[in-house]
Amino acid sequence: MAPPPPRAVRTPPTSSDVARAAGVSRATVSYVLNNTKGGRVSEGTRTRVREAARQLGYVPHASARALRSGRSGIVLLTAPAVTVGQLFARAFSELQQALSDLGHTAVLYGPTRTRGAAAGRHWAELRPDAVLSLMDDSLDEDAVAVLHQAGVGVVLGLGPEPVAGAHALVTDEEQVGFCAASHLLATGRRNLGVIVPADSSLRGFAEPRLAGAERAVRAHGAGTVVRQDLALDEEAAPSWARQCVAAGVEGLFAYNDEYAALAVRALLDTGVRVPEDIAVVGADDLLIGRLLRPRLTTVRLDYMPSREIAELLDRLIGAPETPPESHDMLRARLVVRESA
Amino acid sequence: MAPPPPRAVRTPPTSSDVARAAGVSRATVSYVLNNTKGGRVSEGTRTRVREAARQLGYVPHASARALRSGRSGIVLLTAPAVTVGQLFARAFSELQQALSDLGHTAVLYGPTRTRGAAAGRHWAELRPDAVLSLMDDSLDEDAVAVLHQAGVGVVLGLGPEPVAGAHALVTDEEQVGFCAASHLLATGRRNLGVIVPADSSLRGFAEPRLAGAERAVRAHGAGTVVRQDLALDEEAAPSWARQCVAAGVEGLFAYNDEYAALAVRALLDTGVRVPEDIAVVGADDLLIGRLLRPRLTTVRLDYMPSREIAELLDRLIGAPETPPESHDMLRARLVVRESA
DNA sequence: TTGAAAGCGATACCAT
């Protein structure tokens, strides 16, 4: 039986220790362990070094490496509290994988209490090779400036609006509202309600979706849009539903399928028929939409695959001087089911 | 109008630059910027230094600091692909906040392709002050050994089982199944079905919940448990429902509310009455459970608050020699609604 | 094929 593993060790082995154990210099250790091109080191030495490293349980010190080489190898992801969840979850681990396949270390830095320049300062301390902000409105022009000033070469903002000075992956949420409202209008609904989540951290998504619905009405030349604030909360729903009926709403676009589910539930409980009296469209094609009756008509979003995002980052890290560019990263598509 | 922010700068300002600009030494800069106790520096100098730092857009270099001081200030969170989502989401950002309030930098390192010692090596490269693995079975005894060997003083595993050598926050999921099944048995159901998600990454949660149900049956002295594998997928549900009826199931524990929702839906569509013919209990008290009709009876979990976890980590970081201890971190509570 | 040595940026002890 092996002895119990040591508790934390006072002085972890360094490359010098490995060098000593293998009877070579630190330089050689570095060459071997990093597989430096050129095959400058003999096969025998290589094995001796590797064996010594294994024996000692040597793990290179990322900070030291970063300090010396000038590259941390880190891609910093930032996200606001709200984002973490649902679609984001999957996207994050895919991204992580994809970046790791390209030799980068993805690290998620959650919501900071600070924003703008102050947040930028926090991020910059790690000297990442790139910063990718995911729907994080903490990233503004000042933050970008701070990052650049601190030598961070690549800043990519993924969100509804490009940020000055940074590359952008634009999520044009406005399409979603446009798509949903167009469908409602096309099926004869005029008086439209649009649910806007009370949760203010969702505003960045909600406002554009609302704006898209308004654009659809303008484009259609007839109809109205009434904004309806609603909390994702069973208590708030019944009174909302009554008010909705009173307002004479004929078609409802509910921000996403979760809000749509809550809304439909409340509407049904009030005696309204869906879709006969009020047609409802959700968004994001969540599972819940297929479980409810009537099944939710929804707007599905196709995102740019994580691998492509990772490749874009990789390319930019390789050419940090590239002037900021914008790419569209999503496309909305209506999925008609039963609720509208 | 200000000039456009510079694109990435070749040589970011260092503390030497600040020192030069302020006409002091690097040592003084360090004292001022870190608010080193003792008030050893005059007020005038302090302001000059701070002003210079601001002007230059100076941001300290975390790697350099870590290298010199021996503390990275980083608490590394690790999580498997699946975890990221739902409850975890909130927990993560709360933890991040709580740790940040205590002066640590929380960083999430997503799922690695590797596990065990290899994963440990990856984590150890950053020389975090602590590693907190969240439901991540990549953390095993070997990984802990690697981390210790590399000088990482604190390793805390949050999950169903303690890991040898590491501190543990035990999530006893077994309680959930026990609690659910006990309720079903108490209401006269004998022939119990337990849904186990087909998604293998959920196994770590699912198996204990199943085991808990089995224990309840043994404790009750009567009844049977039939394991039912089900994918979270509308297609798979109908045939499952028929088979469930054929098996004569009277009470169903459905892993969580999402699976319960899917199951109830399929059962109702098959003509089964819930709860009259089959009683259903979910878990996790998700929103969807309150939206469905009948409303789902569920098992709610109370987790240890993020702040307490953060405080525990903080304490351990301050006293890395503390021998590994285990804490229970959740308590299950039945919430009776309409489905059982 | 290998080694010596110069830093990367910041901290903290020891002088002054």
Add this chain to the structure above:
DNA sequence: ATGGTATCGCTTTCAA
């Protein structure tokens, strides 16, 4: 009240 300086662990010329 401030400055000089050794040092953290590693990479990378330049010599040998």
